[in-house]
Every structure is written in structure tokens, then in C-alpha cells.
Amino acid sequence: MxxxxxxxxxxxxxxxxxxxxxxxxxxxxxxxxxxxxxxxxxxxxxxxxxxxxxxxxxxxxxxxxxxxxxxxxxxxxxxxxxxxxxxxxxxxxxxxxxxxxxxxSKEWKAIIEDLDRETQKLRRNCIDYLWEKKVTSFPEYLHLYADATKELPWMREGEPDGER
Ligand code: SF4
Ligand code: SF4
Incomplete structure (x- = not known):
């Protein structure tokens, strides 16, 4: 009850x-x-x-x-x-x-708000990058996107040392 x-x-x-x-x-x-x-x-x-x-x-x-x-x-x-x-x-x-x-915590809320803002910036930067490279095809985009995201520190963390 x-x-x-x-x-x-x-x-x-x-x-x-x-x-x-x-x-x-x-x-x-x-x-x-x-x-x-x-x-x-x-x-x-x-x-x-x-x-x-x-x-x-x-x-x-x-x-x-x-x-x-x-x-x-x-x-x-x-x-x-x-x-x-x-x-x-x-x-x-x-x-x-x-x-x-x-x-x-209240700090957690601030972290999420900051993350949302930074995610938008990341998206904007990716569009800037792809626009400047004049990407016209999906395979080309995949290739360049993979290259660009390799620069992100948390993407590098999971890689074996020799590939960094
Ligand atoms: S879309 Fe359907 S399941 Fe979703 S909140 Fe509305 S009524 Fe509920
Ligand atoms: S549709 Fe958009 S606002 Fe709704 S739950 Fe998914 S992410 Fe949130």
C-alpha cells in the first residue's frame, strides 16, 4: 500500500x-x-x-x-x-x-549547460571545416570527419600508444 x-x-x-x-x-x-x-x-x-x-x-x-x-x-x-x-x-x-x-549537484547542471554550448560550437566548427574543404560527397565527408575528430583528446584516449 x-x-x-x-x-x-x-x-x-x-x-x-x-x-x-x-x-x-x-x-x-x-x-x-x-x-x-x-x-x-x-x-x-x-x-x-x-x-x-x-x-x-x-x-x-x-x-x-x-x-x-x-x-x-x-x-x-x-x-x-x-x-x-x-x-x-x-x-x-x-x-x-x-x-x-x-x-x-548544481555544478552538474552547469556542466551539462556548458556541454550543450560546446557541442554547438563543435558542430559549427565541423561545418566551417567541411565547407572550407568544399566537401561534396558522403565518403569524402566521412574521411574528413574522421580526420578532424582524431584531434579531439577523448578520441585519442582509446587508441593504442603507437597510433597517437
Ligand atoms: S507522443 Fe505519445 S507517448 Fe509520447 S508523450 Fe505524447 S502521448 Fe505520450
Ligand atoms: S525529441 Fe528533442 S526535446 Fe524531445 S526528448 Fe528527444 S532530444 Fe529531448
Whole structure:
């Protein structure tokens, strides 16, 4: 009985916040997941499943999950949702609760914001580079992209010493 009331508490905690109001009308169609660019590259990130977890009251599991921080805030899920659930904002609510209740630090939030900014810069730099090289074909792009990313320190870390 206690578990049931905790589950109820979590979903109402999320739904009562600004941005979380649409939670209870989700009918689990999966359109959000199907169109999400993050879900496309990371199978563990699944907006529909996250909503399901909220409804089931899996608070601890959700608020300690790295997947909470993978959304890039493109709002595609929100734009296509037939129920106007606004998943992007629900995720923001989860992040707020995770910080407020000490599941992650405020510094972690700053790191993610910085990462988002730096990722945009990286994308811009890649476009600059490919544009200057006048890349016109996909194989050519793959070759140049591989060369460019080899310069990134974390890409070099995994290589054997002799290949650095
Ligand atoms: S698209 Fe909307 S209704 Fe469908 S699963 Fe996602 S949030 Fe729920
Ligand atoms: S806002 Fe986040 S969850 Fe929604 S489609 Fe974009 S990356 Fe995916």
C-alpha cells in the first residue's frame, strides 16, 4: 500500500509543476520516442519509457539516471505529441527535482549547460571545416570527419600508444 501511494505521489509531484501538467494525458503512443534524435543514437534513452516510469513511481531510478541529462531540448517530441504532453518540459521538471532533492549537484547542471554550448560550437566548427574543404560527397565527408575528430583528446584516449 505504501508503494502505491509513493507512486501516486511522484506522478502528482511532477504533474503539479509548471511544465509537467500534460503528464497524465499521455496514452503511450511512442511518437515522441520515434522522432527523438537522441533516442536514434542511444537506445537507453526512451521518452515514452520515462513517462511510464514516472507513472509507475520509479522516482529513485529515474532521478539517478544519466538518461535524464541526454535530452538536447530540440522540442521535436513536444511538437509531434498528439496529446500535447510537452515531454521536453516534463524532463526539465525531473531535472529540477533531481537537483532540489540532491540526486545531482548544481555544478552538474552547469556542466551539462556548458556541454550543450560546446557541442554547438563543435558542430559549427565541423561545418566551417567541411565547407572550407568544399566537401561534396558522403565518403569524402566521412574521411574528413574522421580526420578532424582524431584531434579531439577523448578520441585519442582509446587508441593504442603507437597510433597517437
Ligand atoms: S507522443 Fe505524447 S502521448 Fe505519445 S507517448 Fe509520447 S508523450 Fe505520450
Ligand atoms: S526535446 Fe529531448 S526528448 Fe524531445 S525529441 Fe528533442 S532530444 Fe528527444
Amino acid at each position: 505504501k508503494e502505491v501511494s509513493q507512486a501516486h505521489h511522484f506522478k502528482y509531484q511532477v504533474a503539479s509543476r509548471t511544465g509537467g501538467e500534460g503528464l497524465l494525458v499521455c496514452f503511450s503512443c511512442g511518437v515522441c520516442t520515434a522522432g527523438c534524435p537522441v533516442a536514434e543514437v542511444e537506445g537507453g534513452f526512451n521518452p515514452r519509457r520515462i513517462i511510464h516510469q514516472i507513472l509507475l513511481g520509479e522516482k529513485e531510478e529515474l532521478l539517478t539516471s544519466k538518461y535524464l541529462w541526454m535530452c538536447v531540448g530540440c522540442y521535436r517530441c513536444t511538437a509531434h505529441c498528439p496529446q500535447n504532453v510537452e515531454f521536453t518540459n516534463i524532463l526539465k521538471v525531473l531535472r529540477e527535482i533531481a537537483i532540489e532533492e540532491g540526486y545531482v
